[in-house]
Amino acid sequence: ACDNYGIENGTNCICPPGVGGQECQLPTCGGTLYDGPSRPTVQPQNGALYGNSSGCSCPNGWAGVGCNVCESASACSSAYQSNFGDQNSAITSSGGVSAITCSKTPRVYAVGQMSCDVNNPTIHALYPGKTTLNILRNLNPSNTLAANVSSYGAAGSVHAQLWYDGEEEFFCNADSCQAEEADGSSHWTCHNLKCTCRTNATMCGRFPSTSIKGTIDALSGDLEIKCDTQSDGTVRCAFLQDTIKSVFGASGLPMDNCRVGECVAQSVIDAANNGNSSSSSSNASKGKELSGGVIAGLAVVGALLLALLGMFIWGWIVQRNARKTGTDQAVKSGGVAISWSGINYSVPASNSQPIFKKGSSASVGDRHILHDLSGEIRPGELLAILGPSGSGKSTTIDILGGKSKVGKTAGAVMFSTMSPAGQRSDPVNNPRIGFVDQQDILPSMLTVEEALLFAANLRLPESVSQEQKRAKVFEVMKQLGILDIKDTRIGSHERRGISGGEQRRVSIGLELVACPDILILDEPTSGLDSVSATKVVNVLRDLAHDPENPTAVIASVHQPNSKIYQLFDKVLVLSRGRELYFGPGGLAPGDYFAARGHPVQKGYNIADHLLDIASDPTDDLLSSSQRKSASQTSGTGTITTEDERTRADTNAHTPNEVENRDPEKAMSKEHVPETKKHSSLRSPPLMSTYRSTFLTQLEVLCGREWKILKRDKSLFFAHLFAAAVLGAFCGGLYFKTGITIAGFQSRVGCLFFLGSLLSFSALSALYNLIEIRPLFLRERAGSYYSPTAWLLSRFFFDVIPLRVVPTLIVSTIVYWMAGLAPDAAHYFKFLFILVLYTLAMTLFNFLLACTFRNGGVAILLSAIFNLFIMTFAGFFVHLSDIPPVLRWLQWFSLLKYCLEALAVNEVGSGLQIVDVLQGVPVNVSAQLIMNLLFGFGENNYYRDVLVLFAFIAGFGIALITIVWLNVRERR
Ligand SMILES: Nc1ncnc2c1ncn2[C@@H]1O[C@H](COP(=O)(O)OP(=O)(O)OP(=O)(O)O)[C@@H](O)[C@H]1O
Numbered sequence: 001a002c003d004n005y006g007i008e009n010g011t012n013c014i015c016p017p018g019v020g021g022q023e024c025q026l027p028t029c030g031g032t033l034y035d036g037p038s039r040p041t042v043q044p045q046n047g048a049l050y051g052n053s054s055g056c057s058c059p060n061g062w063a064g065v066g067c068n069v070c071e072s073a074s075a076c077s078s079a080y081q082s083n084f085g086d087q088n089s090a091i092t093s094s095g096g097v098s099a100i101t102c103s104k105t106p107r108v109y110a111v112g113q114m115s116c117d118v119n120n121p122t123i124h125a126l127y128p129g130k131t132t133l134n135i136l137r138n139l140n141p142s143n144t145l146a147a148n149v150s151s152y153g154a155a156g157s158v159h160a161q162l163w164y165d166g167e168e169e170f171f172c173n174a175d176s177c178q179a180e181e182a183d184g185s186s187h188w189t190c191h192n193l194k195c196t197c198r199t200n201a202t203m204c205g206r207f208p209s210t211s212i213k214g215t216i217d218a219l220s221g222d223l224e225i226k227c228d229t230q231s232d233g234t235v236r237c238a239f240l241q242d243t244i245k246s247v248f249g250a251s252g253l254p255m256d257n258c259r260v261g262e263c264v265a266q267s268v269i270d271a272a273n274n275g276n277s278s279s280s281s282s283n284a285s286k287g288k289e290l291s292g293g294v295i296a297g298l299a300v301v302g303a304l305l306l307a308l309l310g311m312f313i314w315g316w317i318v319q320r321n322a323r324k325t326g327t328d329q330a331v332k333s334g335g336v337a338i339s340w341s342g343i344n345y346s347v348p349a350s351n352s353q354p355i356f357k358k359g360s361s362a363s364v365g366d367r368h369i370l371h372d373l374s375g376e377i378r379p380g381e382l383l384a385i386l387g388p389s390g391s392g393k394s395t396t397i398d399i400l401g402g403k404s405k406v407g408k409t410a411g412a413v414m415f416s417t418m419s420p421a422g423q424r425s426d427p428v429n430n431p432r433i434g435f436v437d438q439q440d441i442l443p444s445m446l447t448v449e450e451a452l453l454f455a456a457n458l459r460l461p462e463s464v465s466q467e468q469k470r471a472k473v474f475e476v477m478k479q480l481g482i483l484d485i486k487d488t489r490i491g492s493h494e495r496r497g498i499s500g501g502e503q504r505r506v507s508i509g510l511e512l513v514a515c516p517d518i519l520i521l522d523e524p525t526s527g528l529d530s531v532s533a534t535k536v537v538n539v540l541r542d543l544a545h546d547p548e549n550p551t552a553v554i555a556s557v558h559q560p561n562s563k564i565y566q567l568f569d570k571v572l573v574l575s576r577g578r579e580l581y582f583g584p585g586g587l588a589p590g591d592y593f594a595a596r597g598h599p600v601q602k603g604y605n606i607a608d609h610l611l612d613i614a615s616d617p618t619d620d621l622l623s624s625s626q627r628k629s630a631s632q633t634s635g636t637g638t639i640t641t642e643d644e645r646t647r648a649d650t651n652a653h654t655p656n657e658v659e660n661r662d663p664e665k666a667m668s669k670e671h672v673p674e675t676k677k678h679s680s681l682r683s684p685p686l687m688s689t690y691r692s693t694f695l696t697q698l699e700v701l702c703g704r705e706w707k708i709l710k711r712d713k714s715l716f717f718a719h720l721f722a723a724a725v726l727g728a729f730c731g732g733l734y735f736k737t738g739i740t741i742a743g744f745q746s747r748v749g750c751l752f753f754l755g756s757l758l759s760f761s762a763l764s765a766l767y768n769l770i771e772i773r774p775l776f777l778r779e780r781a782g783s784y785y786s787p788t789a790w791l792l793s794r795f796f797f798d799v800i801p802l803r804v805v806p807t808l809i810v811s812t813i814v815y816w817m818a819g820l821a822p823d824a825a826h827y828f829k830f831l832f833i834l835v836l837y838t839l840a841m842t843l844f845n846f847l848l849a850c851t852f853r854n855g856g857v858a859i860l861l862s863a864i865f866n867l868f869i870m871t872f873a874g875f876f877v878h879l880s881d882i883p884p885v886l887r888w889l890q891w892f893s894l895l896k897y898c899l900e901a902l903a904v905n906e907v908g909s910g911l912q913i914v915d916v917l918q919g920v921p922v923n924v925s926a927q928l929i930m931n932l933l934f935g936f937g938e939n940n941y942y943r944d945v946l947v948l949f950a951f952i953a954g955f956g957i958a959l960i961t962i963v964w965l966n967v968r969e970r971r
Pocket residue numbers: 347351352369387388389390391392393394395396406407558971
């Protein structure tokens with residue numbers, strides 16, 4: 001059993017320099033490094049356990065505990081000569097003995113010796129005596145003057161002993177060292193560290209209350225020894241190991257006043273200087289290498305960038321090809337007939353919107369809204385749907401327009417082109433339907449022309465040139481009589497812009513610029529004075545009767561005056577969801593009802609007369625509601641359901657068959673297959689229905705967002721201002737936090753405050769999304785752009801300016817005011833975490849806004865989530881103190897990852913806590929306090945970065961899925 005990791009040699013031990021005795025248990029006393037085993041040693045005195053070298057003195061030219069460190073070349077040569085004088089030729093071929101020198105820099109040439117004072121205040125408070133650490137660094141023992149005497153162990157190993165007031169406390173060794181040597185500095189990284197605390201030595205259990213035996217015996221892993229020559233010529237070193245760093249800080253155990261000295265042949269120094277400036281052992285370092293994690297991270301970032309670039313190039317090629325093909329294609333509209341048969345619609349009697357659709361057939365208790373409607377409109381015809389309020393006009397319009405309905409729909413809607421002979425010919429599978437809603441939902445910050453150009457850019461084919469699009473917009477504005485307001489902003493309720501009537505016309509214009517095959521409008525004249533209303537209907541009539549592009553136009557009208565009424569070619573009169581009349585307009589409906597005992601009074605507006613009848617229809621009218629257009633809709637061609645764009649046999653839906661059909665029957669078995677087809681009518685527009693490519697959609701959307709941001713700077717500046725004020729407040733609250741234990745808690749408090757602030761700020765993302773949702777719904781229903789393009793544009797013009805930039809501002813102000821780690825690396829790592837956190841929280845709020853139609857519910861859930869993540873962040877309650885049944889919830893706390901990464905980053909700067917506890921000075925690493933107080937792991941920074949990335953990716957994917965599946969019109 002040899003102490004000091006001596007090597008057993010029969011009954012004796014071979015000991016490292018500085019200790020001796022049979023079991024290497026005694027300190028040497030005087031003598032020189034070259035005296036080897038013959039050096040005198042000190043026996044324990046007066047019943048002490050260990051020998052004490054404090055009374056020993058070194059010969060001239062030697063220093064340090066154990067006298068291993070040379071101070072002059074002459075000391076080396078004379079010591080060497082006196083022991084090995086007759087063997088000097090073996091060590092140097094050229095210089096002989098005279099070339100021996102004492103190198104006094106931290107750099108090691110063969111085997112270096114040093115002896116340093118340990119002056120840490122915490123150690124000093126516990127052990128006020130003199131603490132010294134001796135370290136022997138073995139670079140290349142074969143180059144020493146006397147291998148195995150002045151060296152010990154294999155190349156690339158280190159041996160150390162800690163002495164307290166002359167008594168050895170513990171010893172350590174490590175191997176597989178890599179050395180980076182330069183003039184004036186030395187950095188060794190070794191592995192397999194082991195240390196042994198000498199039983200019942202002063203630090204190792206003699207006084208149990210101050211014993212560090214457990215810690216010392218457990219030291220393991222990697223060891224670094226860093227030494228530098230200071231400007232005043234002294235040498236300072238640090239002893240770095242994970243446990244030691246967690247106690248004394250990132251810079252490890254500091255050692256001052258190091259006495260370094262190596263007796264070495266000048267030829268070895270010359271060879272080292274001539275050869276490689278960084279002499280090293282066989283295990284020497286080849287320089288700093290990037291860690292695997294960093295390489296993997298860089299690879300992922302690189303791959304992402306490449307993928308983005310690839311997608312962009314692909315998008316660009318697709319865009320270019322789309323622009324090239326069919327450039328001569330004319331901007332043509334109309335030419336498609338629409339016919340419908342057996343249209344029935346019912347909603348649950350409870351009047352509530354069904355969450356789960358159970359089946360397609362009507363169940364008992366369903367409320368029938370529409371009963372067996374059939375009809376047809378050809379290009380060049382303008383149809384008015386008349387009826388009192390609640391008669392089913394909007395519902396009919398919705399179904400003809402292919403809108404997604406919450407109730408059950410049955411029947412078929414068909415589209416076909418017209419032959420030159422005026423007969424329906426080929427079915428149209430993918431008709432372009434222009435749909436103008438009852439409400440005007442318009443981009444308030446754009447001018448009329450910009451709004452129309454936006455629609456033209458997205459809804460006209462790529463092959464149409466920009467000039468053609470502008471010309472189309474101009475033509476539509478002229479047609480609608482809105483040329484003189486083309487540069488006026490549309491405005492909103494809060495900020496007045498164009499009038500209600502003008503808004504109606506802009507809404508119609510948005511559809512007209514897309515050159516629809518069929519135009520369907522829900523109450524285009526509502527809210528307009530009679531002059532404006534007449535103008536609007538005139539426009540519709542002109543569009544329908546356009547000699548070049550005759551178009552089928554359907555409009556529901558609430559109460560048309562006689563002038564407006566006369567403009568319609570055909571009329572459909574609805575009463576309680578039933579068709580009272582369908583046929584030619586003008587005087588024909590009057591004659592029809594006169595024949596059934598309801599003559600129109602002379603001079604009375606026929607439209608009013610029709611409304612009177614429809615408001616209070618007699619039973620016989622309801623039961624015998626006939627259709628004038630019977631002959632026109634008799635089956636030709638094929639049926640195309642608007643939703644599935646599939647073909648079906650029209651024979652099943654001839655008007656004769658649907659006439660007078662009992663709606664109950666219509667919704668029952670015989671219609672089940674048809675109904676099923678219709679139940680999938682709620683599918684969103686297919687990708688192929690977008691007329692512009694993805695890149696164009698993104699470009700145009702970004703263009704609009706940019707304009708809005710430029711015009712409404714108040715939102716942007718409000719965010720910046722709020723960020724600056726909150727930053728100043730938080731920075732003031734934690735102004736220049738101290739480095740005491742209380743100060744450290746404030747530091748983490750400051751980080752927590754910042755994280756919570758960003759969590760709550762992200763709520764505004766939720767609100768913004770809820771606000772713009774109606775516009776998105778309308779534009780999505782009109783196949784303007786894909787939801788992915790919209791989300792990306794939100795990212796560029798909401799997330800970056802309104803989330804990321806304010807985050808950078810508030811974080812920067814707080815960082816420097818609170819006095820956090822004052823170096824660039826830690827500052828940027830701090831910003832990086834907060835930006836990731838902001839992104840994750842913003843996406844989470846977007847997700848809520850898209851999942852819940854009710855903004856109140858979304859906001860409530862977001863607030864509860866914030867409370868949850870704050871609770872499990874580790875600041876309010878120590879994570880390991882949470883009962884196990886709840887503890888797992890911490891893994892969902894985004895704020896925990898953010899706070900941990902921020903705290904680790906802060907203490908990783910080498911933050912040292914300096915405090916006095918009950919008179920005992922404390923100087924420990926903040927890392928230790930962080931572990932104790934908050935349970936954060938000191939190596940978790942990159943893990944937390946990865947987790948935040950994972951949350952961002954998860955929320956992003958969920959958001960895209962939800963937007964595609966859930967955020968769409970349902971009426
Ligand atoms: N999802 C629904 N749930 C319950 N009832 C509905 C639903 N959709 C429509 N209805 C009912 O169907 C009837 C017809 O509604 P619709 O909106 O089509 O009438 P309208 O003729 O357009 O009325 P208005 O002229 O007042 O707009 C109304 O009584 C309405 O309450």
